[in-house]
Structure formats: C-alpha cells, structure tokens
Amino acid sequence: MSFLDVTDLDITYTVGAGSLKAVDGVSFSLRKGESMGIVGESGCGKTTIAKGLMQLLPKNGAITRGSITLNGRELVGLSKEAVRRLRLKEIAMISQSAMNALNPVYTIGDQLVEGIMAHTSFGNRGAYKRAVEVFEMVGLEEKRMRSFPHQMSGGMKQRAVIAMALSLNPSLIIADEPTTALDVVVQDRILHRIIKIQKEINSSMIFITHDISVVSEICETIVVMYGGKVMEMSPTDTFFRRPFHPYSLGLKNAFPLITEITDELISIPGTPPNLLLELKGCRFNERCPFAQQKCAVELPLFYEPEPGHKVACHFPERVEEFRERSSHRDTWEVVRERLIREYMEKGAVEYA
Amino acid sequence: MLGYIIRRLLIMVLMILLVSTMIFLLFRTMPGDPTASMVDPSIPREARQALLERYGLHESLWTQYAIFMKDLVRLDFGTSYFYNRPVLRVIQDRLPATLILMFTAMLFAYIIGIFGGAWMAWKRGTKLESLGITFSLIFRSAPTFWVGLLVIMFFAVRLGWFPAQGMRSTGYVGNTFREIFLTTDFLRHLVLPAFTAGLYFLATPTLIMRNSMLEVLSEDYIEMAHAKGLRERRVLYRHAARNALLPVVTAGALFIGAAIGGQVLIEVVYSWPGLGREIVQAVTRSDYPLAQGCFIILSTLVMVMNLIADVLYAFLDPRITY
Numbered sequence: 268m269s270f271l272d273v274t275d276l277d278i279t280y281t282v283g284a285g286s287l288k289a290v291d292g293v294s295f296s297l298r299k300g301e302s303m304g305i306v307g308e309s310g311c312g313k314t315t316i317a318k319g320l321m322q323l324l325p326k327n328g329a330i331t332r333g334s335i336t337l338n339g340r341e342l343v344g345l346s347k348e349a350v351r352r353l354r355l356k357e358i359a360m361i362s363q364s365a366m367n368a369l370n371p372v373y374t375i376g377d378q379l380v381e382g383i384m385a386h387t388s389f390g391n392r393g394a395y396k397r398a399v400e401v402f403e404m405v406g407l408e409e410k411r412m413r414s415f416p417h418q419m420s421g422g423m424k425q426r427a428v429i430a431m432a433l434s435l436n437p438s439l440i441i442a443d444e445p446t447t448a449l450d451v452v453v454q455d456r457i458l459h460r461i462i463k464i465q466k467e468i469n470s471s472m473i474f475i476t477h478d479i480s481v482v483s484e485i486c487e488t489i490v491v492m493y494g495g496k497v498m499e500m501s502p503t504d505t506f507f508r509r510p511f512h513p514y515s516l517g518l519k520n521a522f523p524l525i526t527e528i529t530d531e532l533i534s535i536p537g538t539p540p541n542l543l544l545e546l547k548g549c550r551f552n553e554r555c556p557f558a559q560q561k562c563a564v565e566l567p568l569f570y571e572p573e574p575g576h577k578v579a580c581h582f583p584e585r586v587e588e589f590r591e592r593s594s595h596r597d598t599w600e601v602v603r604e605r606l607i608r609e610y611m612e613k614g615a616v617e618y619a
Numbered sequence: 620m621l622g623y624i625i626r627r628l629l630i631m632v633l634m635i636l637l638v639s640t641m642i643f644l645l646f647r648t649m650p651g652d653p654t655a656s657m658v659d660p661s662i663p664r665e666a667r668q669a670l671l672e673r674y675g676l677h678e679s680l681w682t683q684y685a686i687f688m689k690d691l692v693r694l695d696f697g698t699s700y701f702y703n704r705p706v707l708r709v710i711q712d713r714l715p716a717t718l719i720l721m722f723t724a725m726l727f728a729y730i731i732g733i734f735g736g737a738w739m740a741w742k743r744g745t746k747l748e749s750l751g752i753t754f755s756l757i758f759r760s761a762p763t764f765w766v767g768l769l770v771i772m773f774f775a776v777r778l779g780w781f782p783a784q785g786m787r788s789t790g791y792v793g794n795t796f797r798e799i800f801l802t803t804d805f806l807r808h809l810v811l812p813a814f815t816a817g818l819y820f821l822a823t824p825t826l827i828m829r830n831s832m833l834e835v836l837s838e839d840y841i842e843m844a845h846a847k848g849l850r851e852r853r854v855l856y857r858h859a860a861r862n863a864l865l866p867v868v869t870a871g872a873l874f875i876g877a878a879i880g881g882q883v884l885i886e887v888v889y890s891w892p893g894l895g896r897e898i899v900q901a902v903t904r905s906d907y908p909l910a911q912g913c914f915i916i917l918s919t920l921v922m923v924m925n926l927i928a929d930v931l932y933a934f935l936d937p938r939i940t941y
C-alpha cells in the first residue's frame with residue numbers, strides 16, 4: 268500500500284441520452300513525497316482524474332468504478348462533510364484556470380484566510396499570520412493581501428492561488444496545468460517555486476500537463492494517457508531515454524528534449540477518438556502507424572518491461588523496431604494519408 | 620466617488636426640468652377643461668372667467684410655462700384645485716404612505732427573491748425549481764387588483780386576520796409622523812397591501828437572481844471555493860450569491876418604474892391613501908397642479924433610486940470605480 272492508490276478508476280460523464288467514460292480503468296500509485304506527471308493530448312481525461320481525486324466532478328460526472336485510497340483510507344463514497352475536510356488540508360488543487368479562480372469581489376487576503384479558517388481552529392489573526400507566511404513563500408508582499416484580483420497581474424494571481432493551495436501543508440498537491448496562462452519566463456519561475464515548496468513540505472504531487480518536457484524536469488514518474496486510458500507508465504528518466512509505447516514515441520517526437528532537437532518536427536496525425544462511441548481495442552489504433560487487425564478489436568493489457576514500468580501494447584517484442592521507425596517522418600505520413608483516405612471514403616458513403 | 624455623485628445629481632436636476640416640461644405640455648394638450656370639473660358649468664360667465672384668471676388659465680401657453688417653471692424651481696407646485704391646498708402639502712401627506720408601502724413590499728420581494736432565486740439555482744432541474752418559477756410568474760402575470768381582491772377575501776374576510784382597507788382604523792386620528800406610522804394599527808393595515816405588492820414584485824429579483832446565479836455557479840472561483848473545503852452554504856451564499864447579486868441590483872433600479880405602476884393599482888384596491896391613488900383621483904378630477912406635482916415627484920423618485928442603485932453597485936463590486 269502506497270500513500271495514494273488509485274485502482275481501476277472509471278469516471279463517466281452523462282451527456283444527453285448517452286454517456287462517455289472520460290477515465291477508463293486507470294490505476295497508479297504514489298509514494299509520500301513523490302511527484303508524478305500525467306501527460307496526454309487535450310481531452311484525454313487529465314483534468315477529470317484531478318477532479319475525481321478532489322471529488323469535485325461536475326453534476327453530470329461520477330466515479331462509476333474503482334477505488335482511491337489516501338493513507339489507506341477509501342475516498343470513494345465518503346460523506347460530503349468528510350470530503351470537505353480533506354480538501355485543501357490533505358489534497359489541494361492548483362487548478363487549470365487559476366486566472367479565474369479568485370473571486371472578484373473579495374480581497375486575496377480574505378480568500379486565503381477563509382480557506383485556512385475552514386480547516387483550523389486558528390482565529391482570524393492566526394489565519395492571517397499563516398496567510399502572510401505562505402505569501403512570502405510564493406514571493407508576494409504582504410500588502411497584496413489587501414488587493415482585489417483585478418488589481419493583480421496574471422503571475423501574481425497564479426502565485427496567490429498557489430499560496431492558497433499550499434497554505435495548510437497538504438500531503439497531496441494536484442497541479443493541473445498550473446502555468447498555461449502565463450508567459451514562458453514566468454512559467455518557469457513559478458514552476459520551480461512550486462517544486463521547491465513541495466519538496467520542503469514533503470508532499471506528494473500530481474502534475475498535469477500536455478508538455479512532456481516539463482515532466483522530464485520535475486517529475487519522478489510519468490503517466491501517459493490517451494482516450495481515458497493509461498498507455499504507458501514509467502520512471503521519468505527511463506521513459507525519456509527509452510519510451511516503449513507507440514503513442515509515447517509520437518509524443519516524444521512532438522516535444523523533443525532540448526538535447527534531441529532535430530530539424531524536422533514530427534507530429535501525430537489525426538485526433539483522439541470520440542469517447543461517446545463504444546470503443547473496443549487499443550484506443551490509439553486509428554492513429555498508430557503499427558496497428559494490426561488485432562489492435563482494433565482486442566484491448567491490449569499491460570506488460571512490464573522492467574519493474575515499475577508498464578506499457579499497454581500488443582507487441583512488446585517489436586519495441587526496437589517501433590522505436591526506430593517512429594523517428595522517421597514517413598512512418599507518420601503513411602498514417603496521415605490513410606486517415607485522409609478513410610475520411611474521404613466515409614464522406615462518400617455519407618453523401619451516397 | 621463624491622465627484623461622481625455630484626455630477627449625477629446635476630444631471631438629475633436637468634432631467635427633472637426636462638421631465639417637468641414634458642409633463643406640463645402633456646397636461647395642456649389633454650382634452651377636457653379643468654374649469655368644467657372645478658366649476659359648476661351653470662355659473663355665470665364672469666364668475667367662470669374670474670376663476671380662470673385666479674388659476675392663471677387665461678394666460679398664453681408660454682406665460683403659463685414660464686410661471687410654472689419659475690414656481691417649480693422654488694418647489695412651488697401650485698395649489699390643488701380640488702383640495703384648495705398647496706400641492707406640496709398634499710404630496711407631503713401622501714408620500715410617506717406610498718414610500719413605506721413600496722419599500723416594505725420591495726424588501727419583502729427582494730429578500731425572498733434573492734434567497735429563493737439562489738436556492739432555485741442550487742436546486743436546478745428539480746421539481747422544486749419549476750414550482751418556484753411558476754409561483755413567481757403567476758403573481759407577476761396575474762392582474763394585481765385581482766390578486767389583491769383574493770388576498771383580501773382570504774386573509775381579511777375569511778380569516779379576519781388583517782384589516783382590508785385603508786391605513787388606519789376609523790376614528791383614529793394621528794397628527795405627527797409617529798402617531799400615524801409607528802403604531803401597530805398601521806402595521807396591521809400595512810400587511811396585506813405590502814404582501815400583495817411584494818408578490819407582484821417577486822418575479823423580477825427571483826428570476827434574475829436564479830439566472831445570474833446559474834451563470835456564476837459555473838465560474839472557476841466557485842469550484843475553487845469548493846476546492847478550499849468551504850461548506851456548501853458558504854460557497855452558495857458568500858461566494859456565488861454575492862456575485863450574482865450585481866445584475867439583480869441593476870435590474871432592481873430599472874424595475875422601480877414598473878413597480879410604481881403596480882403600486883397605483885394596489886393603493887386603489889386597498890384604499891391606501893398614497894400618492895398612487897392620489898394621482899388617479901387627480902387625473903379624473905382634472906386637478907392639473909396636483910397631478911403634475913405627483914408625476915414630477917414620482918419621476919424624481921425613480922431617478923433617485925437609480926442613483927442609489929449605481930452607488931450601491933460600486934460598493935458591491937470592487938472592480939467599479941467612478
């Protein structure tokens with residue numbers, strides 16, 4: 268049993284008459300103090316996992332299977348009040364849209380103090396003192412406590428939100444693309460501040476992004492998701508030296524490490540599958556340059572090339588070949604042409 | 620802020636002069652001769668002429684207008700034909716009753732509307748929500764006098780809880796404001812008309828609050844408030860409702876004009892001795908000065924309320940600075 272265990276987690280959204288499984292059989296574990304990166308294209312279910320962990324899913328979303336245990340305690344099915352007590356104190360979230368995460372009609376200080384007071388027996392004064400402390404940790408002056416959100420720059424707001432998330436030394440921090448709205452220089456500074464504080468208070472962290480190069484810098488483990496499923500999960504250093512899954516190979520082409528930049532950038536053609544349709548087989552099969560007949564009908568199980576490293580693909584024995592071929596642009600161009608052809612044929616059928 | 624208020628007040632004075640001009644013209648172009656209602660048509664011509672002269676009705680329109688405006692600036696609205704007293708006096712007597720009734724009703728409607736609207740947004744998609752919407756719309760669409768009569772029938776006649784008519788029991792005479800308005804007898808008389816007017820006003824704050832709340836509830840800062848582990852009620856009322864309130868305040872200011880329309884009917888149904896009823900009577904009696912005065916005071920009231928709403932808005936929303 269680790270600090271955090273997520274097992275066979277399904278999260279389903281009801282949409283109109285249908286439903287879509289945005290998170291499908293996801294399992295992972297996190298040690299105390301460990302930081303894990305979740306990467307994947309837009310819509311693959313990253314935010315949904317984060318909200319599932321916080322039990323903050325919108326009304327049409329629900330955990331339909333699986334378990335989440337934190338320190339051995341089951342979180343799925345906890346009462347509202349028990350969940351409320353966990354939030355911020357145990358699990359804190361730095362949300363994807365931190366720009367709009369502050370209430371425009373209250374001062375930043377009030378909003379921080381309010382959160383602290385909801386979980387502690389600190390009085391107003393004590394909570395204020397704590398708020399000033401975390402403000403200093405993220406590099407904001409005390410006088411900013413009296414500012415309203417509209418009086419602050421994006422970077423300051425972002426830091427205020429981070430200060431809020433860290434105000435009670437949570438044991439788990441979930442950072443959902445915490446810096447996407449900021450310019451690159453500020454992004455970097457803020458990122459490093461988060462990591463520094465996370466190490467200081469020894470919390471575990473789940474870091475969500477679609478930029479895998481960031482993960483290579485700051486996370487010990489990486490989870491690659493696609494269409495609601497985990498494709499590959501690995502210690503970061505192994506992953507960046509030797510990815511296994513064809514999707515990971517494609518992603519890595521799209522986000523090369525500084526040391527590996529070549530003149531041609533290769534992207535993965537096509538778009539993620541429509542989760543509203545019933546999906547069989549490997550979620551990636553439409554866009555995979557190595558897909559076989561089997562891939563479209565049979566769901567690949569995980570294989571473990573080494574302990575702590577899992578890959579969901581039908582062809583473990585062909586990894587070397589995949590790795591070689593995926594670095595060539597032609598390999599992916601073939602997919603692009605196939606997708607275009609299929610699209611035209613489908614169109615022709617629809618018009619006929 | 621102070622500068623803003625002063626600027627607004629100046630604009631208001633201009634507006635009032637403009638509105639007064641329009642009201643003046645409106646009354647001069649209305650059919651019907653005031654002397655006909657004022658003076659027995661069978662009286663001799665000379666007497667009639669003397670009356671016209673006494674009221675200044677023989678002068679040209681321009682001269683009348685000049686006199687009218689000159690008096691207006693001195694807050695002199697002339698003398699009521701019917702009461703034979705200065706118009707300002709009559710209005711002074713009637714205005715408190717109207718204001719008290721209107722504010723009580725608004726308070727009732729806004730408190731229930733704001734909390735009810737917020738609660739309906741929270742209960743979105745449930746039967747309770749549709750029930751709430753239907754309820755508030757019924758009282759908005761039903762004719763006020765009809766609702767008023769039903770209320771009287773039930774609470775005054777059938778149950779006998781509250782008096783149905785007037786502002787005080789017969790025989791009671793009060794002279795000072797305190798003697799008139801700060802008595803339980805007055806409060807008992809206030810209940811039914813305020814309740815009826817409140818029901819009529821209810822739909823606006825309720826529905827606007829509900830819509831604006833639905834919008835606010837999908838904001839990121841609401842999710843953040845939940846993520847902070849705040850209690851649901853705190854998120855709903857401190858974070859969501861506070862922001863959702865802003866459009867309600869704006870709409871409230873605009874609504875005042877409409878509210879006065881409803882108010883008139885209610886005052887008539889309940890024989891409430893207020894300005895609304897006075898207007899109706901003044902118009903039917905062709906009591907120009909009084910009707911003019913009432914209209915001008917009511918327009919001023921609407922403008923003042925708008926100003927209050929704008930100032931309130933600045934307090935509610937720190938992003939607004941004047």
Ligand SMILES: Nc1ncnc2c1ncn2[C@@H]1O[C@H](COP(=O)(O)OP(=O)(O)OP(=O)(O)O)[C@@H](O)[C@H]1O
Binds near residue numbers: 314325
């Ligand atoms: N409230 C919702 N109702 C219905 N479907 C939803 C809802 N929220 C998300 N989805 C769907 O669930 C899937 C996963 O969404 P999610 O927001 O978790 O993706 P993501 O990986 O965070 O993407 P991004 O990188 O764009 O933030 C998407 O297909 C999305 O369309």
Ligand code: SF4
Binds near residue numbers: 512551556558559582
């Ligand atoms: S299972 Fe098939 S489709 Fe999926 S990644 Fe492996 S080869 Fe590609």
Ligand SMILES: [Mg+2]
Binds near residue numbers: 313363
């Ligand atoms: Mg997301």
